[in-house]
Amino acid sequence: xxxxxxxxxxxxxxxxxxxxxxxxxxxxxxxxxxxxxxxxxxxxxxxxxxxxxxxxxxxxxxxxxxxxxxxxxxxxxxxxxxxxxxxxxxxxxxxxxxxxxxxxxxxxxxxxxxxxxxxxxxxxxxxxxxxxxxxxxxxxxxxxxxxxxxxxxxxxxxxxxxxxxxxxxxxxxxxxxxxxxxxxxxxxxxxxxx
Amino acid sequence: xxxxxxxxxxxxxxxxxxxxxxxxxxxxxxxxxxxxxxxxxxxxxxxxxxxxxxxxxxxxxxxxxxxxxxxxxxxxxxxxxxxxxxxxxxxxxxxxxxxxxxxxxxxxxxxxxxxxxxxxxx
Numbered sequence: 001x002x003x004x005x006x007x008x009x010x011x012x013x014x015x016x017x018x019x020x021x022x023x024x025x026x027x028x029x030x031x032x033x034x035x036x037x038x039x040x041x042x043x044x045x046x047x048x049x050x051x052x053x054x055x056x057x058x059x060x061x062x063x064x065x066x067x068x069x070x071x072x073x074x075x076x077x078x079x080x081x082x083x084x085x086x087x088x089x090x091x092x093x094x095x096x097x098x099x100x101x102x103x104x105x106x107x108x109x110x111x112x113x114x115x116x117x118x119x120x121x122x123x124x125x126x127x128x129x130x131x132x133x134x135x136x137x138x139x140x141x142x143x144x145x146x147x148x149x150x151x152x153x154x155x156x157x158x159x160x161x162x163x164x165x166x167x168x169x170x171x172x173x174x175x176x177x178x179x180x181x182x183x184x185x186x187x188x189x190x191x192x193x194x
Numbered sequence: 195x196x197x198x199x200x201x202x203x204x205x206x207x208x209x210x211x212x213x214x215x216x217x218x219x220x221x222x223x224x225x226x227x228x229x230x231x232x233x234x235x236x237x238x239x240x241x242x243x244x245x246x247x248x249x250x251x252x253x254x255x256x257x258x259x260x261x262x263x264x265x266x267x268x269x270x271x272x273x274x275x276x277x278x279x280x281x282x283x284x285x286x287x288x289x290x291x292x293x294x295x296x297x298x299x300x301x302x303x304x305x306x307x308x309x310x311x312x313x314x315x316x
Contacts, residue, residue, distance in 0.1 A: 030224065030227065031224070034223065035219060038219060042214070052223055052226075056226060059227055060230050060234065131210055132210060132213050135210040150207075154211075155207055155210055155211050157211070182200070185203065186200070189203075
């Protein structure tokens, strides 16, 4: 059995040690993955202020559920599943608080835009900022499910195999869901243009 | 038209992927995470301790009640004889009672005017 698989940031041995309750090993796993997971969360929830809280929630759940992991080979899909679930929980709580995400997003965009302007950033920074705003707005106009699925597939670059493990769905069902999600984004895009 | 929209969407996602800079993680991330882990562990430990105490108390109470139920009460005549002996004694008592009733009945037949207490009317 290989000690790791492509794309994994840690080897199987470290995961096994963490599973056995080795705190130092768990610490190393978190250090290896936190940047990637926080990036994913940032794109899933589009609320920079709460990204670290949600990230800590993900690793907290990982700590207390690591012993249920069947084999280290499926560690990453497992971690992504925890991330997606934590993002869903966060978004549900936000919805319960009756906060309009689109309104927040606009406010947040204004703050970021001000900061960008304040720093007198160069043209490339502004262009990137514009792309982020456009896609955030586009993904914000569809459901949480569509947003998360599309972010994982199109932005995080997860394969259909990895998504199968995360969603516990077969490839065909995932393709249908992805297709429909894309159609809804395109429709929303068309409506925005009008 | 649809195809070009799909292509544009793909291009937009690609640009978004590039535009999303890697996040800087704050220095407090790991200490706060371990604090949260310890907090949950302590809460779980407290709950387990309470549950354990409760189970111990319940077991002790059960043992005490069981002991009270099973220890025979001293000086109780009911526990000095066996069931068979008690049944035999009960049957004897019944038989003696019915015998005396029969004797009274025969006496009544022979001397119907004789009062039960044996005193005569003046």
